[in-house]
Amino acid sequence: MARIVAACATTHSPGLGGWIEHEDEAKRTCVLAGLEILRDRLLATRPDLIIGISTDHMLTSPPYNMPDFAIGVAERHAGPAPGIDLWLRIKPFAIDGHRPLARLLVNEAVKLGVNFVPHEKVDFDDNFSVPLSYLNPGMRIAFIPVLVNSFVPPQPSPQKCYQAALALKTVIETKWTGAERIAIVATGGLSHEPGGPRNFDVDEAFDRWFLQLLAEGVAHERILRECSLERMNQAGEGGTAELLAWMMAMAFSQGPAEILAYEATHVWRCGSGLVWWPSLARVAPRAAGAVV
Template sequence: MAEICLALAASHTPGLTGWFDKAPEPERRVVTEAYDAVHDAVVASGADVLLVVGNDHVANARVSDYADFTFGLAAEHRGPDEWFKPWLRVEDYVLPGDPGVAARLFEAVRDTGPGVRAEPGDLRFDDNLSVPTAMARLVETGVRVVPVLQNCTVPPVPDERACYAFGEALGEAIRALPDGLRVGLLGSGGLSHEPGGPRYLDIDEKFDRWWLDLLQEGDHERILTEATFDRMEQAGSGGTAELLSWVVVMGAIGPRPCTSLGYVAVEQWRCGVGAVQWHLD
């Protein structure tokens, strides 16, 4: 029986790499310390594999044929994608993959919904994988990465309960992996933002702090009842629902509290930025 040894979530706004210096120094320090904590947690956990669950920004499929969840099966994951380089300003990276683990997890959960797929070739990564890779220095950790890209934008979007149920199935599949394997989870996305919309410059700090407070209490049923997809959309259409990646992680580990690693609302980054680590006994 494998073990889920780590559960984290963090924002991946491109402002963190593309225009980091535009934020005031105290806010930059909070975010740097939060992502340093993510790096240290990955190392301390002894994770062999890290599943990074993050939204796909319609970069890997047509809108008319869009998967809900896509497992990356490649032996290496390279980024950032060429189109996004001027925007992200992230150095090229290569992360080791784990095709065997990725394939076994995909086979275990593929029947949980019609939109679960696997991609044996290269995926196009923007801020979903590139920002946590850069900010948390994942290459230095040597951890093998399995990306799971999810649909948070193209209707019909799997809502909070569908994502939680997928997470539950994913957690069972992880625990069924070979004995001794240590697996970490990182939800990549959020917090409140509305990319390209009328509230592009707005951050719903009240929502963000409410969400983080709910997570720290650890009552998952309350979160699923109150922090719905529609409520996320109210806090920022087309962006805030990236928090569904956090919901997948929650489903995989079950109800438990977490610790906030920090939060800032920086207008220059166009997004509320925060990170959490769940308590795993």
């Protein structure tokens, strides 16, 4: 039986690729140290597969046809997309997917009432290229990209995202017969407002408030309620809601998260945070049945 062996979340700031050297040295050092810790912990769990959860920056699906959730079902993925590689200064790479499991996730989630649109091709930008370049040396660990609509109104609520993640967890634990060790890596956030009046701002107070909720192990229901779309938009519209991906990772965890790093990295144009959940959620009963 497949096992979830890790749950974590990290920023995917494009600045960590394309303009890393322009950020304040102390902030840069702190975030890079956090990424090193995260990479070491992730690799220590010996994952066969990473399921990455992140936002679609309107690159895979357009703003006029954006699904709430999507999954890349290809046997092999490639990134970054043309031109995006110049922006991120990340050399084009390829990485194995996991088509059988990705397809099962799409099809079994339907039976649990959740629609994940299958994509034969997911266009990677900073969402996956940046974290993978730090956390998956040599791109040796296979990867399934999961996309959530953080940008295009009406976005799914935090509660809906959490339930969608629970559906993924249930399918993995009750329907998949493989023996993979699976790591969940959410990417995005924290506060930022790309393109808006606060393009260069970071809401550090919001970021620290959100991270504190995770660090205190506050009940998930409360986090989902208090960190609403409205609250996230107040902290930076059109960017902060990338934390929906973190809330999906939360569904695989229990108890407090450990904050590995946080800095208000204005030059990178977002708050940069990383967390690791030491305790994982209990395994779902091995029986069919709706969880959502």
